[in-house]
Amino acid sequence: MADRRCKHLFAALSKYLDGELRAKDCRLLEEHLKGCKPCVAYLESLKTTVQACQKYRVSNPPRPSKEVRAALLAALRKR
Amino acid sequence: MNPHIDQALEILKSGDPQAFEQALETLQSAVYSFGMKFCGNREDAEDTAQETLLRLARQLKDFPDARALAVWLYKVAKTQCLMSRRKSKFAPAQMLSLDALMPHPEATGHTGVQSWEITPEEIVLQQEIRDKLEKAVLALPKHYRLVLILRDMEQLDTREVAEVMGISEKTTKMRLHRARVYVRNALAKYLHRAPASTEASRG
Numbered sequence: 443m444a445d446r447r448c449k450h451l452f453a454a455l456s457k458y459l460d461g462e463l464r465a466k467d468c469r470l471l472e473e474h475l476k477g478c479k480p481c482v483a484y485l486e487s488l489k490t491t492v493q494a495c496q497k498y499r500v501s502n503p504p505r506p507s508k509e510v511r512a513a514l515l516a517a518l519r520k521r
Numbered sequence: 522m523n524p525h526i527d528q529a530l531e532i533l534k535s536g537d538p539q540a541f542e543q544a545l546e547t548l549q550s551a552v553y554s555f556g557m558k559f560c561g562n563r564e565d566a567e568d569t570a571q572e573t574l575l576r577l578a579r580q581l582k583d584f585p586d587a588r589a590l591a592v593w594l595y596k597v598a599k600t601q602c603l604m605s606r607r608k609s610k611f612a613p614a615q616m617l618s619l620d621a622l623m624p625h626p627e628a629t630g631h632t633g634v635q636s637w638e639i640t641p642e643e644i645v646l647q648q649e650i651r652d653k654l655e656k657a658v659l660a661l662p663k664h665y666r667l668v669l670i671l672r673d674m675e676q677l678d679t680r681e682v683a684e685v686m687g688i689s690e691k692t693t694k695m696r697l698h699r700a701r702v703y704v705r706n707a708l709a710k711y712l713h714r715a716p717a718s719t720e721a722s723r724g
Contacts, residue, residue, distance in 0.1 A: 449620075449623065452619070452623050453619055453698065455698065456694065456697055456698035456701055457694060457698070460679075462679070462694065480624075484624070487705055487709060488701055488702065488705050490705075491701055491704055491705040491708060492673055492701060494650070494654060494708070495654070495658075495669065495673035495674050495701075495704070496673055496674070496676065498558075498651070498654060498674055499554070500553070500554040500557045500558065500566075503546075503549060503550040503553040503554060503570075504549075504553065504563075504567060504570075505546065505549070506545050506546065506548075506549040506570070506574065507571055509571070509575070510545070510549070510570075510571060510574045510575060510578070511545060513574075513575055513578035513579075514533075514541075514545060514574065514577070514578045514581070515541070516578070517577075517578040517579070517581045517582075518533065518536060518541070518581070520582075
Protein backbone atom coordinates (compact mmCIF):
# COMPACT_ATOMS: atom_id res chain seq x y z
CA MET A 443 0.00 0.00 0.00
CA ALA A 444 2.71 2.40 -0.94
CA ASP A 445 2.17 3.64 -4.46
CA ARG A 446 0.61 7.03 -5.16
CA ARG A 447 -2.66 5.57 -6.37
CA CYS A 448 -3.05 3.64 -3.07
CA LYS A 449 -2.39 6.80 -1.05
CA HIS A 450 -5.09 8.67 -2.92
CA LEU A 451 -7.63 5.88 -2.48
CA PHE A 452 -6.65 5.23 1.14
CA ALA A 453 -8.31 8.51 2.13
CA ALA A 454 -11.59 7.36 0.60
CA LEU A 455 -11.95 3.97 2.29
CA SER A 456 -14.29 5.09 5.08
CA LYS A 457 -16.59 6.89 2.66
CA TYR A 458 -16.65 3.71 0.59
CA LEU A 459 -17.59 1.59 3.62
CA ASP A 460 -20.32 4.06 4.57
CA GLY A 461 -21.73 4.20 1.04
CA GLU A 462 -20.89 7.90 0.85
CA LEU A 463 -18.47 7.79 -2.06
CA ARG A 464 -19.56 9.36 -5.35
CA ALA A 465 -20.35 6.84 -8.09
CA LYS A 466 -17.34 7.79 -10.20
CA ASP A 467 -14.89 7.51 -7.27
CA CYS A 468 -16.55 4.28 -6.21
CA ARG A 469 -15.90 2.74 -9.63
CA LEU A 470 -12.26 3.91 -9.53
CA LEU A 471 -11.75 2.40 -6.10
CA GLU A 472 -13.35 -0.90 -7.06
CA GLU A 473 -11.19 -1.06 -10.19
CA HIS A 474 -8.10 -0.56 -8.05
CA LEU A 475 -9.19 -3.15 -5.50
CA LYS A 476 -9.40 -5.81 -8.22
CA GLY A 477 -5.63 -5.68 -8.61
CA CYS A 478 -4.35 -4.65 -5.17
CA LYS A 479 -4.43 -7.33 -2.47
CA PRO A 480 -2.91 -5.13 0.28
CA CYS A 481 -5.67 -2.54 -0.25
CA VAL A 482 -8.35 -5.26 -0.16
CA ALA A 483 -6.90 -6.65 3.07
CA TYR A 484 -6.68 -3.18 4.59
CA LEU A 485 -10.26 -2.40 3.62
CA GLU A 486 -11.44 -5.64 5.24
CA SER A 487 -9.54 -4.88 8.43
CA LEU A 488 -11.02 -1.37 8.53
CA LYS A 489 -14.49 -2.84 8.08
CA THR A 490 -13.86 -5.27 10.94
CA THR A 491 -12.74 -2.38 13.14
CA VAL A 492 -15.95 -0.45 12.40
CA GLN A 493 -18.03 -3.56 13.14
CA ALA A 494 -16.19 -4.06 16.43
CA CYS A 495 -17.00 -0.45 17.39
CA GLN A 496 -20.64 -0.95 16.43
CA LYS A 497 -20.89 -4.06 18.59
CA TYR A 498 -19.11 -2.58 21.58
CA ARG A 499 -21.40 -2.20 24.59
CA VAL A 500 -20.84 -0.69 28.01
CA SER A 501 -22.36 -3.00 30.58
CA ASN A 502 -24.00 -2.37 33.93
CA PRO A 503 -24.94 1.29 33.72
CA PRO A 504 -25.95 2.53 37.18
CA ARG A 505 -29.59 3.29 37.90
CA PRO A 506 -30.61 6.95 37.58
CA SER A 507 -30.23 8.90 40.82
CA LYS A 508 -33.23 9.88 42.94
CA GLU A 509 -32.53 13.52 42.09
CA VAL A 510 -32.75 12.85 38.36
CA ARG A 511 -35.90 10.76 38.74
CA ALA A 512 -37.61 13.45 40.84
CA ALA A 513 -36.60 16.25 38.44
CA LEU A 514 -37.91 14.44 35.38
CA LEU A 515 -41.15 13.44 37.09
CA ALA A 516 -41.70 17.05 38.14
CA ALA A 517 -41.01 18.23 34.59
CA LEU A 518 -43.52 15.76 33.18
CA ARG A 519 -46.21 16.85 35.63
CA LYS A 520 -45.80 20.48 34.51
CA ARG A 521 -46.42 19.62 30.84
CA MET B 522 -29.99 7.45 15.41
CA ASN B 523 -30.25 5.48 18.62
CA PRO B 524 -33.74 3.87 18.38
CA HIS B 525 -34.00 3.60 22.17
CA ILE B 526 -33.95 7.40 22.46
CA ASP B 527 -36.86 7.59 20.02
CA GLN B 528 -38.77 5.11 22.16
CA ALA B 529 -37.92 6.94 25.38
CA LEU B 530 -39.18 10.26 24.05
CA GLU B 531 -42.47 8.67 22.96
CA ILE B 532 -42.93 7.25 26.46
CA LEU B 533 -42.14 10.57 28.12
CA LYS B 534 -44.57 12.38 25.80
CA SER B 535 -47.31 9.84 26.50
CA GLY B 536 -47.06 10.60 30.21
CA ASP B 537 -47.55 6.92 31.03
CA PRO B 538 -46.28 6.54 34.62
CA GLN B 539 -45.91 2.76 34.20
CA ALA B 540 -43.41 3.23 31.39
CA PHE B 541 -41.58 6.20 32.94
CA GLU B 542 -38.93 4.06 34.67
CA GLN B 543 -38.15 2.29 31.42
CA ALA B 544 -37.72 5.58 29.55
CA LEU B 545 -35.57 7.01 32.30
CA GLU B 546 -33.29 3.99 32.37
CA THR B 547 -32.97 4.06 28.58
CA LEU B 548 -31.83 7.68 28.63
CA GLN B 549 -29.53 7.07 31.61
CA SER B 550 -27.96 4.10 29.84
CA ALA B 551 -27.43 6.02 26.59
CA VAL B 552 -25.74 8.99 28.22
CA TYR B 553 -23.73 6.95 30.74
CA SER B 554 -22.44 4.65 27.98
CA PHE B 555 -21.38 7.63 25.90
CA GLY B 556 -19.57 9.04 28.94
CA MET B 557 -17.77 5.76 29.62
CA LYS B 558 -16.59 5.50 26.04
CA PHE B 559 -15.28 9.07 26.01
CA CYS B 560 -13.96 9.47 29.57
CA GLY B 561 -13.00 5.87 30.34
CA ASN B 562 -14.03 5.97 34.00
CA ARG B 563 -17.27 5.45 35.92
CA GLU B 564 -17.06 8.65 37.97
CA ASP B 565 -17.01 10.97 34.97
CA ALA B 566 -19.57 8.86 33.14
CA GLU B 567 -21.92 9.08 36.14
CA ASP B 568 -21.40 12.83 36.42
CA THR B 569 -22.11 13.16 32.69
CA ALA B 570 -25.36 11.20 32.97
CA GLN B 571 -26.48 13.07 36.09
CA GLU B 572 -25.83 16.58 34.75
CA THR B 573 -27.22 15.83 31.29
CA LEU B 574 -30.48 14.35 32.59
CA LEU B 575 -30.98 17.16 35.11
CA ARG B 576 -30.68 19.63 32.23
CA LEU B 577 -33.10 17.52 30.25
CA ALA B 578 -35.66 17.86 33.04
CA ARG B 579 -35.43 21.64 32.72
CA GLN B 580 -35.89 21.61 28.93
CA LEU B 581 -38.11 18.62 28.32
CA LYS B 582 -40.87 20.54 26.60
CA ASP B 583 -38.56 21.89 23.89
CA PHE B 584 -38.07 18.76 21.79
CA PRO B 585 -40.24 18.33 18.70
CA ASP B 586 -38.90 14.88 17.84
CA ALA B 587 -36.47 12.17 18.89
CA ARG B 588 -33.78 13.34 16.50
CA ALA B 589 -33.73 16.78 18.11
CA LEU B 590 -33.60 15.15 21.54
CA ALA B 591 -30.73 12.84 20.56
CA VAL B 592 -28.65 15.68 19.10
CA TRP B 593 -29.32 17.82 22.19
CA LEU B 594 -28.49 14.97 24.61
CA TYR B 595 -25.18 14.19 22.93
CA LYS B 596 -24.27 17.89 22.69
CA VAL B 597 -24.80 18.36 26.41
CA ALA B 598 -23.08 15.08 27.26
CA LYS B 599 -20.13 16.03 25.05
CA THR B 600 -19.75 19.36 26.85
CA GLN B 601 -19.92 17.61 30.22
CA CYS B 602 -17.28 15.09 29.14
CA LEU B 603 -14.96 17.82 27.88
CA MET B 604 -15.22 19.50 31.29
CA SER B 605 -14.59 16.27 33.17
CA ARG B 606 -12.23 16.48 36.08
CA ARG B 607 -10.30 13.33 35.33
CA LYS B 608 -8.51 13.75 32.03
CA SER B 609 -7.66 10.60 30.09
CA LYS B 610 -4.11 9.56 30.74
CA PHE B 611 -3.91 8.21 27.21
CA ALA B 612 -5.16 11.04 25.06
CA PRO B 613 -2.78 13.39 23.28
CA ALA B 614 -4.14 16.71 22.03
CA GLN B 615 -2.60 16.69 18.57
CA MET B 616 -4.02 16.25 15.10
CA LEU B 617 -3.85 12.92 13.29
CA SER B 618 -2.00 12.93 9.98
CA LEU B 619 -3.38 10.52 7.41
CA ASP B 620 0.05 10.11 5.87
CA ALA B 621 1.49 9.06 9.23
CA LEU B 622 -1.36 6.61 9.78
CA MET B 623 -1.01 4.90 6.41
CA PRO B 624 1.00 1.66 6.45
CA HIS B 625 4.45 2.00 4.88
CA PRO B 626 5.99 -1.34 3.85
CA GLU B 627 9.45 0.15 3.50
CA ALA B 628 9.40 1.19 7.14
CA THR B 629 7.84 -1.90 8.70
CA GLY B 630 8.98 -4.68 6.40
CA HIS B 631 5.38 -5.75 5.84
CA THR B 632 2.10 -4.24 4.74
CA GLY B 633 0.52 -4.30 8.15
CA VAL B 634 -2.52 -6.08 6.77
CA GLN B 635 -1.54 -9.70 6.35
CA SER B 636 -2.05 -10.97 9.89
CA TRP B 637 -5.63 -9.69 10.34
CA GLU B 638 -7.22 -13.06 10.93
CA ILE B 639 -9.86 -12.37 13.52
CA THR B 640 -13.51 -12.18 12.48
CA PRO B 641 -15.98 -9.47 13.53
CA GLU B 642 -17.81 -12.04 15.66
CA GLU B 643 -14.66 -13.02 17.51
CA ILE B 644 -13.47 -9.52 18.13
CA VAL B 645 -16.34 -8.63 20.43
CA LEU B 646 -16.02 -11.86 22.40
CA GLN B 647 -12.48 -11.36 23.60
CA GLN B 648 -11.91 -9.29 26.68
CA GLU B 649 -8.35 -8.50 25.67
CA ILE B 650 -9.53 -7.13 22.33
CA ARG B 651 -12.20 -5.10 24.15
CA ASP B 652 -9.54 -3.66 26.41
CA LYS B 653 -7.36 -2.80 23.44
CA LEU B 654 -10.30 -1.19 21.65
CA GLU B 655 -11.13 0.90 24.72
CA LYS B 656 -7.52 2.01 25.06
CA ALA B 657 -7.23 2.84 21.37
CA VAL B 658 -10.39 4.95 21.50
CA LEU B 659 -9.20 6.72 24.67
CA ALA B 660 -5.83 7.38 23.04
CA LEU B 661 -7.45 9.31 20.19
CA PRO B 662 -7.26 13.11 20.36
CA LYS B 663 -10.59 14.18 21.85
CA HIS B 664 -12.24 15.63 18.73
CA TYR B 665 -11.46 12.49 16.73
CA ARG B 666 -12.61 10.32 19.64
CA LEU B 667 -15.94 12.11 19.82
CA VAL B 668 -16.62 11.67 16.12
CA LEU B 669 -15.76 7.96 16.20
CA ILE B 670 -17.91 7.31 19.29
CA LEU B 671 -20.89 9.24 17.93
CA ARG B 672 -20.75 7.72 14.44
CA ASP B 673 -19.58 4.13 14.96
CA MET B 674 -20.59 3.37 18.54
CA GLU B 675 -23.69 5.51 19.08
CA GLN B 676 -24.55 5.11 15.38
CA LEU B 677 -25.65 8.66 14.64
CA ASP B 678 -25.52 9.57 10.95
CA THR B 679 -22.93 11.95 9.53
CA ARG B 680 -25.27 14.95 9.61
CA GLU B 681 -26.21 14.35 13.24
CA VAL B 682 -22.56 13.95 14.26
CA ALA B 683 -21.67 17.19 12.47
CA GLU B 684 -24.51 18.94 14.30
CA VAL B 685 -23.47 17.61 17.71
CA MET B 686 -19.85 18.59 17.05
CA GLY B 687 -20.62 21.97 15.45
CA ILE B 688 -18.46 21.15 12.42
CA SER B 689 -19.08 20.53 8.71
CA GLU B 690 -19.96 17.10 7.34
CA LYS B 691 -16.72 17.18 5.34
CA THR B 692 -14.65 17.65 8.50
CA THR B 693 -16.71 14.99 10.24
CA LYS B 694 -15.88 12.45 7.53
CA MET B 695 -12.20 13.37 7.54
CA ARG B 696 -11.94 12.98 11.32
CA LEU B 697 -13.93 9.75 11.26
CA HIS B 698 -11.63 8.13 8.71
CA ARG B 699 -8.48 9.09 10.57
CA ALA B 700 -9.93 7.90 13.87
CA ARG B 701 -10.95 4.56 12.34
CA VAL B 702 -7.51 4.07 10.80
CA TYR B 703 -5.84 4.90 14.11
CA VAL B 704 -7.98 2.36 15.99
CA ARG B 705 -7.54 -0.23 13.25
CA ASN B 706 -3.78 0.15 13.41
CA ALA B 707 -3.80 -0.12 17.21
CA LEU B 708 -5.83 -3.33 17.05
CA ALA B 709 -3.75 -4.78 14.20
CA LYS B 710 -0.55 -4.62 16.23
CA TYR B 711 -2.26 -6.32 19.11
CA LEU B 712 -3.76 -9.03 16.91
CA HIS B 713 -0.30 -10.23 15.92
CA ARG B 714 -0.03 -11.84 19.32
CA ALA B 715 -3.54 -11.83 20.81
CA PRO B 716 -4.57 -15.13 22.34
CA ALA B 717 -8.23 -16.18 22.36
CA SER B 718 -9.98 -15.32 25.59
CA THR B 719 -13.38 -15.63 27.23
CA GLU B 720 -16.27 -13.21 26.90
CA ALA B 721 -16.49 -10.43 29.44
CA SER B 722 -17.63 -6.87 29.52
CA ARG B 723 -16.70 -3.62 31.09
CA GLY B 724 -18.61 -2.48 34.15
